[in-house]
Amino acid sequence: MILETAGLVRHFGGIKALDGVDIGVRCGELVGVIGPNGSGKTTLFNVITGIYRPDGGSVRMEGASIGGLPPHRITRLGIARTFQNIRLFRELSVADNVRIAHHQHVRYGPADAVCRTGSFHREERRMREEVEGFLSLFSLQDRRGELAKNLSYGDQRKLEIARALACCPKVLLLDEPAAGMNPSEVAKLMEFILQIRERFRLTVLLIEHQMRLVMGICERLVVLDFGRVIAEGVPSAIRKHPRVVEAYLGRNVPSGNRIHG
Amino acid sequence: MELLTEIVGPYWIQIFQHACIVAVSALGLNVIFGYTGLFSLGHAAFYGVGAYTAALLMKEFAGENGDAGFLVSQSVFLGSLLAGGGAAALMAWLVGLPVLRLTSDYLGVATLGFGVIMKVLFDNADAFLPQLGGARGMTGIPRMTSLPWVVLALTAAVLVVRNVVHSTYGRVLVAIREDEVAAGAMGIDTYRYKAIGFTLGCSFAGVAGGLYAHLYCFLHPSSFDFFKSFDLLMIVVLGGLGSMTGTLVASFGWIFLLEGLRVFLPPEYLEFRWVLIPVLLVVTMLLRPQGLFGVRELPFLRSRV
Numbered sequence: 001m002i003l004e005t006a007g008l009v010r011h012f013g014g015i016k017a018l019d020g021v022d023i024g025v026r027c028g029e030l031v032g033v034i035g036p037n038g039s040g041k042t043t044l045f046n047v048i049t050g051i052y053r054p055d056g057g058s059v060r061m062e063g064a065s066i067g068g069l070p071p072h073r074i075t076r077l078g079i080a081r082t083f084q085n086i087r088l089f090r091e092l093s094v095a096d097n098v099r100i101a102h103h104q105h106v107r108y109g110p111a112d113a114v115c116r117t118g119s120f121h122r123e124e125r126r127m128r129e130e131v132e133g134f135l136s137l138f139s140l141q142d143r144r145g146e147l148a149k150n151l152s153y154g155d156q157r158k159l160e161i162a163r164a165l166a167c168c169p170k171v172l173l174l175d176e177p178a179a180g181m182n183p184s185e186v187a188k189l190m191e192f193i194l195q196i197r198e199r200f201r202l203t204v205l206l207i208e209h210q211m212r213l214v215m216g217i218c219e220r221l222v223v224l225d226f227g228r229v230i231a232e233g234v235p236s237a238i239r240k241h242p243r244v245v246e247a248y249l250g251r252n253v254p255s256g257n258r259i260h261g
Numbered sequence: 262m263e264l265l266t267e268i269v270g271p272y273w274i275q276i277f278q279h280a281c282i283v284a285v286s287a288l289g290l291n292v293i294f295g296y297t298g299l300f301s302l303g304h305a306a307f308y309g310v311g312a313y314t315a316a317l318l319m320k321e322f323a324g325e326n327g328d329a330g331f332l333v334s335q336s337v338f339l340g341s342l343l344a345g346g347g348a349a350a351l352m353a354w355l356v357g358l359p360v361l362r363l364t365s366d367y368l369g370v371a372t373l374g375f376g377v378i379m380k381v382l383f384d385n386a387d388a389f390l391p392q393l394g395g396a397r398g399m400t401g402i403p404r405m406t407s408l409p410w411v412v413l414a415l416t417a418a419v420l421v422v423r424n425v426v427h428s429t430y431g432r433v434l435v436a437i438r439e440d441e442v443a444a445g446a447m448g449i450d451t452y453r454y455k456a457i458g459f460t461l462g463c464s465f466a467g468v469a470g471g472l473y474a475h476l477y478c479f480l481h482p483s484s485f486d487f488f489k490s491f492d493l494l495m496i497v498v499l500g501g502l503g504s505m506t507g508t509l510v511a512s513f514g515w516i517f518l519l520e521g522l523r524v525f526l527p528p529e530y531l532e533f534r535w536v537l538i539p540v541l542l543v544v545t546m547l548l549r550p551q552g553l554f555g556v557r558e559l560p561f562l563r564s565r566v
Contacts, residue, residue: 051446070445071445071446072447075445090439099429102429103429104447104448106429108428108429110430113424113429113430113431120428123429127429
């Protein structure tokens with residue numbers, strides 16, 4: 001298990017957004033997290049990445065406990081994420097968005113920056129090449145100078161993934177990467193997620209509502225409802241799982257109790 | 262130098278020096294507010310810390326008239342300027358530890374409170390250090406600030422800001438301004454970098470304060486109250502948040518307008534400056550809400566890396 005949670009609890013006032021969540025992700029796996037609206041999927045991501053502190057339970061990354069660490073520490077341990085409501089650095093260029101994610105790998109000090117030493121120029125050049133690599137992977141290289149806010153919606157989603165990859169993560173968390181995409185874009189995205197997983201040897205955990213995407217590429221699904229894991233397994237089994245069907249569609253009411261009219 | 266003084270007159274030279282000093286301080290505030298996005302209303306307090314520190318050291322170590330040898334007194338002056346910057350930086354770091362946990366308007370209120378505290382401290386400073394003068398003002402500061410000193414300081418400030426802003430550290434500051442949560446998720450220790458940006462910006466105010474003290478040779482607590490913080494904020498907003506060019510132009514424009522009108526307006530209408538300048542501010546904000554320069558820069562201030 002590269003990433004593991006045990007008995008994870010998070011309250012918001014009286015609401016238990018996470019109520020004892022146990023999930024485990026094996027190295028190299030592609031796991032989908034699904035569930036109805038408000039079931040705690042994004043809260044789970046926010047607790048794993050340190051944006052919220054857990055009220056109970058533990059999060060482990062490669063065996064080390066990371067629950068309650070600040071977000072930047074968790075990212076440095078190899079967990080990067082995208083956000084459901086896109087959170088790009090809107091007033092910065094496309095290239096700068098990716099460059100910022102690469103900050104933790106820059107090897108020059110503030111004094112080098114002020115004095116513009118050789119190592120400053122060397123590192124900036126190296127970083128520029130790396131960034132270019134990430135951008136061309138996403139076919140964004142022609143828009144490198146554009147402000148992030150001026151990109152189309154689909155490109156903004158792509159840039160968010162590019163930025164997360166530039167953190168050089170081991171585990172990538174994608175929060176609704178296909179939101180607002182049309183079917184052909186979703187198909188391309190599926191292809192793409194599989195490609196980057198291969199290329200960067202990633203473990204991917206993704207939240208998604210589009211069943212086409214989830215069923216199409218995930219090796220395993222975790223279903224949340226009211227902050228609890230109600231089912232876990234391969235997509236084909238999840239599709240028929242009675243508790244999942246119930247969570248999404250409601251219970252089949254015995255015909256005698258139906259309200260007529 | 263004498264020729265220059267002959268042509269434009271000592272009064273305008275002095276105003277030019279004052280404008281350079283304000284520009285150094287405003288560049289610092291631009292790092293804090295314009296680039297890092299930290300709403301600070303206490304910048305003049307750090308300016309004051311630098312001014313009093315430098316003036317005190319100069320009085321202690323170089324005598325009232327700076328009557329040691331030229332080189333010695335200039336070196337002591339440089340040392341006290343740096344000490345002024347250092348004192349402001351230290352103060353900023355200490356104040357930043359608690360208040361930088363706050364965001365946006367709350368940070369503004371906290372720094373405003375700090376500014377008020379410092380004003381009261383300056384007012385009563387003679388109680389523990391009689392040389393500081395307290396509410397009567399500090400006198401007997403040698404006149405050390407000269408044209409070369411202010412030009413040197415401004416050049417250094419511009420270069421430092423430019424080189425930091427167009428490096429990975431500057432981009433981190435801007436990322437925090439744009440989206441602190443996302444910046445944290447990119448592996449950036451946002452709290453630490455906010456403290457660094459704040460401290461750096463305040464150290465500029467400290468150096469500027471030291472130059473100011475040795476330009477007019479007199480310090481009074483009213484020069485470091487809330488309104489002075491607000492003046493700097495207006496300069497930075499007027500020039501354009503995150504534009505060095507804008508800050509420079511606005512600093513010079515501000516001082517020359519303020520002091521220039523002193524020459525052109527008849528004395529009985531002098532207070533109309535405080536009608537004219539706010540009107541100008543309102544008009545600018547209506548026509549160019551992003552500031553005079555937005556985020557644009559002169560060619561030599563642009564990123565070339």
